[in-house]
Amino acid sequence: MKFLSFFLSFIVKIFNRISCVIMRSRFRECGSGCLFFSVNSHFSYATISLGKDVYIGPNANFSSAEETITIGDKVMFGPDVMIIGGDHNISQLGKYMHDVKEKLPQNDAPIVICDxxxxxxxxxxxxxxxxxxxxxxxxxxxxxxSVPPYAIVKGSPAVVYKYRFTKEEIEIHRKMIQNQKS
Structure with missing residues (x-):
């Protein structure tokens, strides 16, 4: 039984890697080293730009009809994360919301996720x-x-809980990261 479980897990991992390679060209942009689970996720590929070394956990739903979703380098998403880049137009009299296809400018807005x-x-x-x-x-x-750099947010709606580093530590961290890029 353990062998069967291991074997199936192995097959799923290989299938995910292959589908990842095939699907990366559908994104607006996709940097090297990205890993995502296209089989059990939904992406509006044409509006999404991925940086380098992005990990998107299973069951993701990244959706934006008109505006862009820009994701920087070395970003990690846990499972079941949703990114929603727009709303429905709910302001038309005499029409079911389902039947309203026109979007208003305020219905969509870009999303940026930094490095x-x-x-x-x-x-x-x-x-x-x-x-x-x-x-x-x-x-x-x-x-x-929007969330400030190095903040830790939690809740609904999310609020700043604390910061990862002090201001001095942030400067040191940034310099160390910059040295790694060089």
Whole structure:
């Protein structure tokens, strides 16, 4: 039984790697070293740009009809994360919301996720949000407003809980990271 479980797990991993290689060209941009689970996830590929070394956990839903979702380098997403880049137009009189196809400019807004961000499992990122460099979004959070660099946010709606580093440590961290890039 253990062998069967191991074998099936191995097959799923190989299938995911192959589908990842095939699907990466569908993204607007996709840097090297990205790993995502296209089989059990939904992406609006044409509006999404991925940096280098991005990991997107299983069951992701990254969706934006018109605006872009830009994801920096070395970003990690836990399982079941949703990024929603827009709303439905709900302001038309005399029509069912389902039948309204026209979007208003305020219905969509770009989402930017900077480098070195970690988004925990089952978090939701809504339109118009920027997640600053090095920030952390705790599992299950709903992010409705932009997050400052190196902040740790949690809750619904997400609020700053604390910062990863002091201001002095942030400068040291940035210099060390920059040296790694050189």
């Amino acid at each position: 070195d961000v970690w988004v925990g499992a089952r978090s939701i990122i809504l339109k118009g949000v920027t997640l600053g460099e090095g920030c952390v979004v705790a599992a299950g959070s709903i992010v409705t407003k």
